Amino acid sequence: MANFRLKELQDITKEAQSVKQYVRTNMHRPKKTNHLVYRLTVTVVTIAMIFIVLNVVKSSLPPTYSSLSENLIEVESLGGATSSEMFRHYDDQADRELTYYRPISLEEYAALSPIKIPETSIQLKQYDSTVIVVESDIGFETQFMFDKRDEYKKITDFLVISVSNSDINPFILNDFTKITEDGVGNSVQMESLSESVYLMHQIRTTPSALVYRYYDYDEATDLISVNVTSANELYTYYKGNIYHIGYDLKQPIDEVVAFVKEFILLNADNF
Numbered sequence: 001m002a003n004f005r006l007k008e009l010q011d012i013t014k015e016a017q018s019v020k021q022y023v024r025t026n027m028h029r030p031k032k033t034n035h036l037v038y039r040l041t042v043t044v045v046t047i048a049m050i051f052i053v054l055n056v057v058k059s060s061l062p063p064t065y066s067s068l069s070e071n072l073i074e075v076e077s078l079g080g081a082t083s084s085e086m087f088r089h090y091d092d093q094a095d096r097e098l099t100y101y102r103p104i105s106l107e108e109y110a111a112l113s114p115i116k117i118p119e120t121s122i123q124l125k126q127y128d129s130t131v132i133v134v135e136s137d138i139g140f141e142t143q144f145m146f147d148k149r150d151e152y153k154k155i156t157d158f159l160v161i162s163v164s165n166s167d168i169n170p171f172i173l174n175d176f177t178k179i180t181e182d183g184v185g186n187s188v189q190m191e192s193l194s195e196s197v198y199l200m201h202q203i204r205t206t207p208s209a210l211v212y213r214y215y216d217y218d219e220a221t222d223l224i225s226v227n228v229t230s231a232n233e234l235y236t237y238y239k240g241n242i243y244h245i246g247y248d249l250k251q252p253i254d255e256v257v258a259f260v261k262e263f264i265l266l267n268a269d270n271f
Helices: 002-026 032-060 065-070 106-112 253-267
Strands: 074-077 099-101 128-135 140-149 155-165 187-192 198-203 212-218 223-229 232-238 241-248
Touching: 065 128, 074 099, 106 128, 128 212, 140 212, 155 253, 198 253, 232 253, 241 253
Parallel strands: 074 223
Antiparallel strands: 099 128, 128 140, 140 155, 155 241, 187 198, 198 232, 212 223, 232 241
16 A cells, blocks of 8 residues: 555656646746737737827818718609710710709808819809709719899709719710711810810800700709700810819800819819
């Protein structure tokens, strides 16, 4: 019995020696648990700093269209999208599925998103101004409308500037520079916007005209509709946007063109 106990004690001694040797070997190595905690702490702090930086940067940036739409009220519509009759087969504008928002005044829009109105001989204060924003899966279209109406609320004078986010530039694969007339015989001229970009200018010179479309709002029904009329038109693609302008004003044409050019160049980075 005693011999058995002695043998057992001898075995424990060997095991104890093995444990001591293991401790000596590993006592100076960093503990895995502490190393893991350290790495997790660094990761959490890094992520927190990134969020702080992003919030600072975001607060310093101008309002985006996504934030603009958050301040608008969605309304129903009678359907449809505006498009240029001359370019509708080139830019796919007519095929868009849209979300429509209730119009706001130009002053309300300016408080939500950057906009610069050129100071030219066209006195816009004499016109009513409204802004209609619609949204597609590609982006936004913003319509700026300056108009006068008679006692029956019929439009007598107007300037409509539509800016649509688009990844389709009709001018890349098509040469329109040789076009001198539209489909019904009205004059088409090229107006230079920059060294490499030009405006297509359709001017009514015959009793006929291509259809011009714009968004209109009926306050009584709270509905957006696409109205049709005739107009002199300007069209171009610049910095990721399609610009489509329709106008019928008692102003010299060159003054209207100068206003439109300056509007595009001043606001090209705001849409």
